[in-house]
Structure formats: C-alpha cells, structure tokens
Amino acid sequence: MKSVTLLTLTTLALAALPMHAALASEKLAQEKQCMGCHALKDEGAAPAFKKIAAAWKGRKDAEAQMVITIREGSAGTGGPHWNKAKMPDQSERPRVSDAEARELARWILTL
Ligand code: HEC
Incomplete structure (x- = not known):
C-alpha cells in the first residue's frame, strides 16, 4: 500500500516537471522583457510566440536560428521576416546569454 502511494507521488512529481520548466522559461522571458513586445497568443508589435513556434516547428535549424534572433535581433538572420x-539587438534590451537564448528558443518551440 505504502509503495503504491509512493509510486503515485513519484509519477505525479515527474508529470509536473515539464510544467515547472515551462513556467521558469516564461518567467525568464518576462525578466528579459520579451513580453514587452511579444505575447503568447496575441499579435502586437511583435508576432505571437505561438505563431513563431508554428512557423518554425519541424525545421532542423529552428533552435539555432531563433538563438541568433534572440541574441542579435532580426538583422542576425537577414530579417525582419514578419512584416x-x-x-x-541587445543594445536596446536586457542581455541574454547563449544558454538563456537556447532555453527561450526551446520553450517557444513547445508553445
Ligand atoms: C522591442 C520589441 C521586442 C523585444 C523586446 C523582443 N522582441 Fe522578438 N521580435 C520582435 C519583432 C518586431 C519581431 C519580428 C521580426 C521579424 O520580422 O523578423 C521579433 C521576432 C522574434 C522571433 C522570430 C524571428 C523569426 O525569424 O521568426 C523570436 C524567436 C523572438 N522574436 C524572440 C524573442 C525573445 C526570446 C525575446 C526576449 C529575449 C524577444 N524576442 C524580445 C520584437 C521584440
């Protein structure tokens, strides 16, 4: 009985992990002021993250290209591409490290 409870708890904890990761990444996006221009679903001054994700999903170079945009701005990939x-670039917003840019790109691709 006890082991069944433990197993259930472990399963629940593991199931909750990706949720926590997503929340942490969204918090990072807020700290880096991404959400000042981007929203998850709504179009604003910048394309919605869900729309960006839909456009890039399935492309092998998605993460790498997004990391470049996140660090260097649209000019880094020959943009703007979204009309x-x-x-x-980062002279006008909080600095994002390579690891942080990677985390943000991966998170956007899960949206
Ligand atoms: C000052 C406003 C602004 C801020 C701040 C900003 N963005 Fe953007 N972002 C834009 C605009 C505008 C575009 C569309 C550019 C284009 O057409 O390529 C864009 C495009 C993107 C793209 C898609 C590029 C493509 O080629 O599809 C990604 C990914 C992205 N932003 C991520 C981020 C992340 C992550 C942050 C925070 C670190 C961030 N942005 C902060 C305005 C902003």
Missing part, C-alpha cells in the same frame, strides 16, 4: 518592426 512587422525589427526585433532590436
């Missing part, structure tokens, strides 16, 4: 404003 909107340009995404600025």
Whole structure:
C-alpha cells in the first residue's frame, strides 16, 4: 500500500516537471522583457510566440536560428521576416546569454 502511494507521488512529481520548466522559461522571458513586445497568443508589435513556434516547428535549424534572433535581433538572420518592426539587438534590451537564448528558443518551440 505504502509503495503504491509512493509510486503515485513519484509519477505525479515527474508529470509536473515539464510544467515547472515551462513556467521558469516564461518567467525568464518576462525578466528579459520579451513580453514587452511579444505575447503568447496575441499579435502586437511583435508576432505571437505561438505563431513563431508554428512557423518554425519541424525545421532542423529552428533552435539555432531563433538563438541568433534572440541574441542579435532580426538583422542576425537577414530579417525582419514578419512584416512587422525589427526585433532590436541587445543594445536596446536586457542581455541574454547563449544558454538563456537556447532555453527561450526551446520553450517557444513547445508553445
Ligand atoms: C522591442 C520589441 C521586442 C523585444 C523586446 C523582443 N522582441 Fe522578438 N521580435 C520582435 C519583432 C518586431 C519581431 C519580428 C521580426 C521579424 O520580422 O523578423 C521579433 C521576432 C522574434 C522571433 C522570430 C524571428 C523569426 O525569424 O521568426 C523570436 C524567436 C523572438 N522574436 C524572440 C524573442 C525573445 C526570446 C525575446 C526576449 C529575449 C524577444 N524576442 C524580445 C520584437 C521584440
């Protein structure tokens, strides 16, 4: 009986892990002021993250290209590509490390 409870708890904890990771990444996006221009679902000054995810999903270079955009702005990948404003480089927003850019790109691709 006890082991069944433990197993259930472990399963629940493991199931909750990806949720926590997603929340942590969303918090990082807020800290880095991504959400000042982007929203998850709504179009604004910048394309919605869900729309960006849909456009890039399945492309092998998605993560690498998004890391470049996140660090260097749209100019880094020859953009803008969305018929909107340009995404600025890091002189105009909080600095994002390579590891943070990777985390943000992976998170966006899960949306
Ligand atoms: C000052 C406004 C602004 C901020 C802040 C900003 N973005 Fe953007 N972002 C844009 C705009 C505008 C575009 C569309 C550019 C284009 O057409 O390529 C864009 C495009 C993107 C793209 C898609 C590029 C493509 O080629 O499809 C990604 C990914 C992205 N932003 C991630 C981020 C992340 C992560 C952050 C936070 C670290 C962030 N953005 C902060 C304005 C912003």
